[in-house]
Amino acid sequence: MPLLTSEHVDERLLESVRLLNSKIGNTPLYPITKLFAKPNVTIYAKQEWKQLSGSVKARAGYNIFKAAIEKGQLTREKTLLDATSGNTGIAYASVGSNLHVPVTLCLPENASKERKEILQSLGARIIFTSRFEGTDGAQAAAKELALAHPGKYFYADQYKNDNNWKAHYHGTALEIVQDLPAITHFVAGLGTSGTFVGTGRRLRELNPAIHLTSLQPDNPLHGMEGWKHMETAVVPTIYDTSVADENLEVATEEAYEMIKAAWKYEQLLLSPSAAANLAGAIKVAEKLEAGNIVTVFPDNADKYSEVINKLISR
Ligand SMILES: Cc1ncc(COP(=O)(O)O)c(C=O)c1O
Incomplete structure (x- = not known):
């Protein structure tokens, strides 16, 4: 029997982790049809809560x-x-x-x-x-x-670990292109930046003409749980500023208004960062004549009752 060193691969554990693979990713792409409607411009969002553990x-x-x-x-x-x-x-x-x-x-x-x-x-x-x-x-x-x-x-150090952004490079991006080959724009907020950097990098390789927009909170004290204000935060090592064509800001109030609108028009109960991504995607859509914009809904409102109860009137 081999000695258990730090380089020892536990084959049974490896088999078990590989079995979980089918529960990760492959989330549906949801078209926004009522909250935002403009001829020749459509916004889609990946419903990332529909996988193991309920988030991106x-x-x-x-x-x-x-x-x-x-x-x-x-x-x-x-x-x-x-x-x-x-x-x-x-x-x-x-x-x-x-x-x-x-x-x-x-x-x-x-x-x-x-x-x-x-x-x-x-x-x-x-x-x-x-x-x-x-x-x-x-x-x-x-x-x-x-x-x-x-x-x-x-x-694990998710802020430095390349397997963070690579999950999106090999997963999220390919799923998007498979479901929507005509994607023209990708928009997403930055936390560790794994979602935006990994997805954006692969989408750019597949189509150099794609337009990539990163989103950030407009100030350090914001309500978008999971997002980072890069100017004032410790910048994640995996963050690569060269991936984005543009960076837009979203205010917490805009995200909160979007939570209410998404519930009213789409019957989607979104988390603050999901609503902020939608607000950012709409900013991009408003400037366009034609295009297919994709964003992600990192999670739904399940874990945010303190915020949601105040916003959605009963
Ligand atoms: C709710 C939520 N939204 C957005 C993000 C940002 O994703 P990423 O870390 O891939 O940039 C996170 C990250 O933890 C999150 O939890």
């Missing part, structure tokens, strides 16, 4: 997990560690509980009640970090822990 981060979380197991960096004797604002943590915790691999997460203490409850119910260990330091503070705490216990943890 299933793709990155799963791919990071799988690659680490393939390289022998992660076995059942180790713990996956990372910083997260919630959704990546839920993705890691879902995969971890399926595979019986422990997961430890550094999470800002002001993450929503639902997020904390979901993570705890999936068996993840949570280390709370300062609400004032956001995901930057959570990242610093995770890094410190990984350095202090190198043998115990596999530090």
